[in-house]
Amino acid sequence: MEELVSLTAVTRTVRLPDDAELHILKGIDLAVHAGDHTAIIGRSGGGKSTLLNLIGLLDLPSTGEIRFLGEPVNHLSNNARARLRGESVGFVFQQFNLLPGRSALDNVITPLLYAKGSGFWRRRELAMEMLDRVGLSARADVLPNMLSGGEQQRVAIARALVRKPRLILADEPTGALDVETGQTVMALLDTVATESGSALITITHDSNVAALARACYRLEAGVLTAVDVPLRPGTPGAETSASDEAVGASAGAGA
Amino acid sequence: MTGLVSTIVEAWQELRINKTRILLALIGVALSVAALTTVVGMGNLVREGYKASSERNGGRSATLNLGVYGPTMPDPEKLSQAYRGIQERYGIKYSTNVSQAQHGFQFPNGVQDVQLHVVDPGYGVIHRIEVDHGSWFADSDEQRFAPALVVSETFYNAAGRPNLTTDPVVTLAGAQKTTAVIIGVVPDQYPYPGMPPSAYMLTGAAEKAGVTAGAYGMSSQFEIWVQDAQAESLQAAITADLQQQFPGMEAQANRGDYASHGDPFAMVQLAVGGIAGLVMLLGAVGMLNISMVTVRYRVREIGIRRSFGATSQRVFVGVMMESVVATAVAGVVGVMLAVAVVKNPWIESKIAPGLTEFPPFPLEAAMLGLGAAILVGALAGAIPALVAVRVKVIDAIRF
Structure with a gap:
């Protein structure tokens, strides 16, 4: 299958105010292919967001190489990365991050404002189609503050997918939702991503979410290790709680 | 796009x-x-x-007032010749004699004293005179048999506001009883009630009509309009030029316009x-x-x-x-x-x-x-x- 993103020996180091160096990521190797559903689990402060920034072309590594669709991105300008990001990457955030004061439809239109050609000119139609796919076409004109948490995240998913990105990055997509709504939203994200043939990388510390992935990695103290995908809740042998311990136990078992 | x-x-x-x-x-x-x-x-x-x-008072920028002063008045003929010479030598396009006179005019309700500004056609350009009715003097007006007048609004009212297209006439009081034609009307310089009537008359016409210029003890002045940039150098050259022609007298070429001091x-x-x-x-x-x-x-x-x-x-x-x-x-x-x-x-x-x-x-x-x-x-x-x-x-x- 076509390789979408690959990270080879990637490190990320920041200089602290006292001139000391903090190594956030250490020698990360990761390859994501078209259609993959990958979960990255780990505790807070483990470098998950930094890794997400690198995969999403929002940041550059200190050393190592990142390739996007086979092309190295280390030397691309900020604007070239922004364009590549707009065309190929869709983000789903923990706090939904819908633009306040704009209707659900306007929010879904936003990424299309940065598209070229028919993507821009047909923006309204494309956005409506996408809202329809997440089951919110009837709520198109409603402002985000009038939508429930689940609905807001569905709008965010529609927005992330409206430009048909090759890669969807979801940062704790269910973090602000109750367990049940979270599962519904995750199932939707999984289905829509599969239908679109997009790769999905989910960063989470919720084993229920990680259980939906086909591959799972654990990021701890800047080191990324492949682990077994946690079992879905309800299947024999699976943990019932959605805690870090469950993830840890499962990952530990696989390591 | x-x-x-x-x-x-x-x-x-x-x-x-x-x-x-x-x-x-x-x-x-x-x-x-x-x-x-x-x-x-x-x-x-x-x-x-x-x-x-x-x-209206001092002329446009830059207007030079020429004059020759001494213990005795300079010979008027020689002076006007000197002015004409200066005009030709320095290529002055607009110039005018300016003198004041007072003369009685016969109005429908009696004789009234009128303040006469005796000028040349160039005065209209130098002082940017705008006429309300009729027109300002043309060069040919000097040749008219009946002298042309450009009168003030007060004068025009006193004359009964006649239609200018009919060449209305007024009579100058005095021994000669000259008839003058009103060709234009200008606004009063200071519009206040009781303003005496005033009028402009051409220098040549005033002489023929027997109007004595130099009333109020003021001698006649000669004004020329020059380019701003040349004002200073012309001032010096013309003063020296006049001084040479009138030895023993004091020649002057002063700026009288509003912009003379910046x-x-x-x-x-x-x-x-x-x-x-x-x-x-x-x-x-x-x-x-x-x-x-x-x-x-x-x-x-x-x-x-x-x-x-x-x-x-x-x-x-x-x-x-x-x-x-x-x-x-x-x-x-x-x-x-x-x-x-x-x-x-x-x-x-x-x-x-x-x-x-x-x-x-x-x-x-x-x-x-x-x-x-x-x-x-x-x-x-x-x-x-x-x-x-x-x-x-x-x-x-x-x-």
Whole structure:
């Protein structure tokens, strides 16, 4: 299958105010292919967001190489990365991050404002189609503050997918939702991503979410290790709680 | 093409969403622009008014008054020959003799003394005389059998406001009983009640009519109109020239126009302009203040947009355009306010009482106001736009 993103020996180091160096990521190797559903689990402060920034072309590594669709991105300008990001990457955030004061439809239109050609000119139609796919076409004109948490995240998913990105990055997509709504939203994200043939990388510390992935990695103290995908809740042998311990136990078992 | 349209669409959407906040910021800018434009427009009006009345008195910039003084009066024939020589040698296009006289005129209700300005046709150009009816003297008027008169409004009223197309005549009182033709009417120089009638008559015609110039003990003057840049050098050359022709007497060539000591309004304009500039600065700071606060407030939103592919130029242009478009609109409103104030007839008549016809609202004042508004918008937009561009996407999203 076509390789979408690959990270080879990637490190990320920041200089602290006292001139000391903090190594956030250490020698990360990761390859994501078209259609993959990958979960990255780990505790807070483990470098998950930094890794997400690198995969999403929002940041550059200190050393190592990142390739996007086979092309190295280390030397691309900020604007070239922004364009590549707009065309190929869709983000789903923990706090939904819908633009306040704009209707659900306007929010879904936003990424299309940065598209070229028919993507821009047909923006309204494309956005409506996408809202329809997440089951919110009837709520198109409603402002985000009038939508429930689940609905807001569905709008965010529609927005992330409206430009048909090759890669969807979801940062704790269910973090602000109750367990049940979270599962519904995750199932939707999984289905829509599969239908679109997009790769999905989910960063989470919720084993229920990680259980939906086909591959799972654990990021701890800047080191990324492949682990077994946690079992879905309800299947024999699976943990019932959605805690870090469950993830840890499962990952530990696989390591 | 798509890039440009989409940038405009996005900026318009932003304007629409933030209209209340932008409107509030713009009231300040619109008022500042109105203040700036009003001050410049009024300054211009005052200057025009002053210039018009000064030009009627002392001539346009630069007018040189020539004269030769001594223990005895110089020979008039020799003097006028000397003046003619100067005119030819220095290529002077417009010149005039100016002397004052007083003469009785027969009006329907009796004889009245009229103040006569005895001049040449060039006087009309040098003093920018504007006639209300009829016309100013032409060179050929000197040859008329009946002398031509350009009379003041008071004179015209006393003569019963005859129709000028019928060549109305008035009679000069005295032994000769000369008949003169009124060819033009000018406004009274100082329109106050009881103003004595006055009239202009050509030098040649006055001689023929037996009008004695040099009333009030004032000798005749000779005025020439020269280019501003040449005034100083001509002044020196002509003085020396005359001095040589009239040894033992004192020759003079002085500037009599309003601009002879530099622009009398330069200081006032500078001071008023400075104040207007400060007002504008206050408006700009207010605008900048609001823009800065909103960018801080919008950091997260900018981060979200950037995660969806907005380039830094796009973010910069978006924030900037919002500011520039908005202040341009405020500028137009401000200029309209200023025009309404400055072109108000009551204000016009108070500010420039010397003017009979008010100049149109100065275009440069309107352009200055609009330009200042757009500049303020660009400056007030540039700083927050730079802040917006420097936002780190992930930090911004978690803001």
